[in-house]
Amino acid sequence: MTTYDNVQAQHRLLTEKFGVKKLCLVTGWSMGALQTFHWGALYPDMVERIAPFCGSAKCSRHNFVFLEGVKAALTADGAFNGGWYKEQPTRGLRAMARVYAGWGFSQAFYRERLDLERLGYSSLEDFLVGFWEGFFAPKDANNLLAMLWNWQNGDISDNELYKGDFKRALGAIKAKAYVMPGQTDLYFPPEDSQFEVANMPNAKFLPVPSIWGHFAGGPGINPADVKFIDNALKELLSA
Numbered sequence: 001m002t003t004y005d006n007v008q009a010q011h012r013l014l015t016e017k018f019g020v021k022k023l024c025l026v027t028g029w030s031m032g033a034l035q036t037f038h039w040g041a042l043y044p045d046m047v048e049r050i051a052p053f054c055g056s057a058k059c060s061r062h063n064f065v066f067l068e069g070v071k072a073a074l075t076a077d078g079a080f081n082g083g084w085y086k087e088q089p090t091r092g093l094r095a096m097a098r099v100y101a102g103w104g105f106s107q108a109f110y111r112e113r114l115d116l117e118r119l120g121y122s123s124l125e126d127f128l129v130g131f132w133e134g135f136f137a138p139k140d141a142n143n144l145l146a147m148l149w150n151w152q153n154g155d156i157s158d159n160e161l162y163k164g165d166f167k168r169a170l171g172a173i174k175a176k177a178y179v180m181p182g183q184t185d186l187y188f189p190p191e192d193s194q195f196e197v198a199n200m201p202n203a204k205f206l207p208v209p210s211i212w213g214h215f216a217g218g219p220g221i222n223p224a225d226v227k228f229i230d231n232a233l234k235e236l237l238s239a
Contacts (some may be wrong), residue, residue, distance in 0.1 A: 001152035004032070004159050007038040011046075025237055026175075027051040029217040030187075031147070034154045035165060037196075040173035041156040050173070050238050052179035053208065053229055054101045057196050058166055059154040061176030063187055066103060067152050073099045074141060088140050096144070101128055106184035106213035114212070118222070136154040170199040178236050180229060182216035206232055 014020040026039040026047055033055020040050040041057075056063070077092030079085055115127040115179070135142070157169035158160070177200055181193040190207050197205040208228055210216035216225040 002016050002158075003034050004042070005039050006150075007035055007042060008235065010035075010039075011043060021046070021057040023047045023234070025049045025051065027053070027057050027233060028055065029053055029207055029219065031056050031151055031154070032212065033188075033217075034151070034156075036095065037156050038173045040177065041169045042159075042161065044172055044174040047175045049177070050175045051178045051180065051233055054182045054185050054188055054214055056064055056154075057170060058157070058194050059152050060188075060192055064152050066187065067148055070099050071148055080141060082144075085141065090137060093144075094133045094216070098128060100136070101132040103186045104132075104214050105209050106186065108184060108211035109213055112211065118165065119171070135179060141229065151228050155237060167199050170196055171201060174202065175199050176236065176239055178206050178232050179203055180206045180208055180217075180232060182212070182214055183207045183209050185212050185214045187214050187217065 014023075023039070023046055027050065028034075028036045033052030034057070036055070037057035039047050048217045059067075073095040074080065074089065074092040076095065077089035079087065079089040080092050081089075105114075105153040113120050114197050115131070119127065119131065121127040121130055151170065155164075155166070157164050157166040162169040162172070177197075179193045179197050179200075181188055181190040185189060190205075193207070194205055197203040208216045208225055210222065210225045210228075212218070212222050212225055215221050217229065218225075220226060
């Protein structure tokens with residue numbers, strides 16, 4: 001199941017069930033940003049504005065490698081049993097969480113001890129257990145792997161419409177676009193967004209000035225980042 005499949009299903013829901021003909025704005029964070037780019041490329045005459053933040057239109061090679069490390073940590077647990085587990089592979093899920101912890105927030109976030117000063121954890125270990133393991137441990141391993149595969153294979157040009165021509169897919173996005181990478185996002189660095197914007201006809205590069213890494217886009221986590229993104233969406237909608 002790819003993001004291309006997801007967005008096609010969303011389009012059917014909106015058009016066939018609800019009769020929607022135009023979208024004022026499509027926006028999303030992380031894999032939601034990947035969906036946002038797909039909407040712009042697949043339905044350019046329907047989508048008036050897009051605002052992908054802390055995400056990309058195609059999984060980069062470096063991003064792919066990072067996710068291979070996450071996958072390896074999860075599947076190394078013997079309880080995983082090639083995916084045919086009887087109980088969740090909890091050791092693998094916790095290992096996956098700790099790999100993720102080095103990528104979700106920036107080096108400056110940890111240097112400034114924001115896990116303690118802003119999020120209220122008592123120690124770095126408390127943060128790793130409470131925030132990261134607490135996020136992944138309750139989840140289903142195969143569901144996570146399916147989402148990971150979706151992420152790794154994300155590419156707005158990988159379909160019969162664009163046949164792998166990434167620049168052509170970006171160039172087909174007619175929507176007025178604010179592309180907002182996190183300034184310190186280790187998954188989706190601003191350089192990737194600059195390339196996307198350079199190949200889109202009506203796009204603005206607007207990085208989020210934050211040391212919260214990927215979680216600069218995390219809903220409700222850091223009020224200053226939320227305000228920056230919210231103001232940008234208001235400006236875009238008023239255009």
